[in-house]
Amino acid sequence: MLKYKLLAAVAAISVMAVQAPSFAQDAADPVIAKVAGAAIHKSELDLAMTGLDPQLAQLPEEQKRAAALSGLIDVKLLAKDAEKEGLQDDAAFKKRLAYLTERELHNAFFKKHVVDAVKPDEVKARYDAEIAKIPAQEEAKARHILVKTEDEAKAIIKDLDGGKDFATLAKEKSTDPNKADGGDLGYFTKDRMVPEFSEAAFKLEKGKYTQTPVKTQFGYHVILLEDKRKQAPPPLEQVEPQVKQLVMRDKYIELLTKAKADAGVDITDPALKKAYDEANKEEAAN
Structure with missing residues (x-):
């Protein structure tokens, strides 16, 4: 488990109902209802709200609070009857x-030593380490003109040799939906295009176009290479949640490794x- 979770509503409320905690009444935690004379505080409703069914979670705020309160009252009513029958024993x-108590303690410990313990500099360091592992891919910026036949493509190349503008020809003759943009494909890596297209595009020098038609499953292309560059890595802000998960995972594994070594x-x-050993080996490898 790498994500902090509160106990499901039933589990959390069951523990709460059996233990019958006494909440101090103050302005921050007012009494919002009473069941058989026992007070229900706002803090109890807030806890019940965290475990609402996902379908109920889509309701407007007041309807969610009403649904959570309804469930909380139902639980308290039957819990009181259960106590009368001695089911707590x-x-x-x-x-x-x-x-359930141990699981909630696990969650509290996880939150304190993993979730809340992650520092910005740890996330930044892990981001830098992960980026360093990824070789920078080359990107090409190109335009293309797509036609149905090889003869049409050859005629376009002849027009280009004669000095006609590539973007203008694309608007006039291309069958590709991006013809309105002059055949502009923007920047792309090799794996984003079909192999024949990528091979031809990345072989070109900047500012040059293909001298022979490039055949793919879509038809015949004439390709103009406008630029090449190394692909920039995603900024930290874009991938921060994923990187934070990696840091949390490492902290969690470190905690468990120490706990297992100490306790046995x-x-x-x-x-x-x-099966346990194999599952843990696989988990450590990921």
């Missing part, structure tokens, strides 16, 4: 409550141990 319930993990079921 059921062994299976105690096990589930212990598990012993899986007695051979088949389960094998």
Whole structure:
């Protein structure tokens, strides 16, 4: 688990209902309702709102609050009846409550030492490291004229040799939808075009056009190379969320590695141990 999550609404509210916490009433956490004389505070409603079903989350704010309050009241009503029947003392319930408590503690620890611990300079350093691993790709900026037959393409090349403007010819003769832009394709890397087109375009010198028609699955092209450059990496602002996830992942793995080493993990079921080890190996490799 690499993303911090609050417990699902039912789990969170179940723990809350069983433990029946007493919230201090003040201006910041007012009482918003009462169930069988027991107060429901704003903080409880806020917690219930975090676990709303995704479909309900699309509702207007007041409708979401009403839906969350309705669910919270339902839970408190039945939880009170459950206490009367002594279900809080059921062994299976105690096990589930212990598990939910540990999971929420895990989430709180994760938030404190992973999510909230990520610093801007760590994100920047990881961004620089990842960018350094990526070889800069070459980009070409080109125009093209697409026609159906080789003879048409040869006639266009003859017109270009005679001094006619490439963009003007593209507007007049190209069958490509971008003809209105004079055949302008902007900047592209080799992998964005079909191989025959890319091979011809990247072989050209800046300002030169193909002297023979270039055949692809779309027809026959005449290509003009306007510029070449190294592709700029995406700015940090554009990929910051993804880079932050990498930093969080490293912090999480570091925490778990230390915790496992300090506490020790012993899986007695051979088949389960094998599956666990393989899953962890795969996770570490990603």
